[in-house]
Amino acid sequence: MAVMSASRATASTASTRSSPTTSAPPRTRRTSQRPALGATLRTNRRELALAELYRVPTEEDRRSTTLAPGELILELDVPAAERSVYLKAMDRKRWAFPIVGVAAARSAGVTRVALAGVAPVPWLLEGSLDDATPLPRNAYKVDVARALVKRALAALEQG
Numbered sequence: 001m002a003v004m005s006a007s008r009a010t011a012s013t014a015s016t017r018s019s020p021t022t023s024a025p026p027r028t029r030r031t032s033q034r035p036a037l038g039a040t041l042r043t044n045r046r047e048l049a050l051a052e053l054y055r056v057p058t059e060e061d062r063r064s065t066t067l068a069p070g071e072l073i074l075e076l077d078v079p080a081a082e083r084s085v086y087l088k089a090m091d092r093k094r095w096a097f098p099i100v101g102v103a104a105a106r107s108a109g110v111t112r113v114a115l116a117g118v119a120p121v122p123w124l125l126e127g128s129l130d131d132a133t134p135l136p137r138n139a140y141k142v143d144v145a146r147a148l149v150k151r152a153l154a155a156l157e158q159g
Helices: 140-158
Strands: 002-005 027-031 040-043 047-049 073-079 083-090 100-107 110-116 123-125
Touching: 083 140, 100 140, 110 140
Parallel strands: 027 073
Antiparallel strands: 002 083, 040 047, 040 073, 083 100, 100 110, 110 123
């Protein structure tokens, strides 16, 4: 298992434009006019906070986003962070995605940590991993996440 880092990664202030008829990625902007780390997105039907995009699937509804059929993401507005880091643990020989990913960002004195690969949707870490309830055969991910969170927070402090 390799641990990879993309520390100090930032989005460009230049933006790429996308329309529903192209395969280009949605436009990404960085701005300081939003509350700390409060990314928003615009679709062809509405504007919403990024936190409102994802939903935990249920037995009755397996969707992981709140997008309606035919709804397309047109723009993503990401506030500038003072410092950010992304770390991931992955098995390069088996998978093209992280087993566990940790993104940490500090803005206006507030640090937020999000996890990937530990739930069906990106997961904002609120509190401690000590209260995590892993699914069967995934308990090891808690230890991996704990180590990556510790490294990510240390990297934020070093800068």
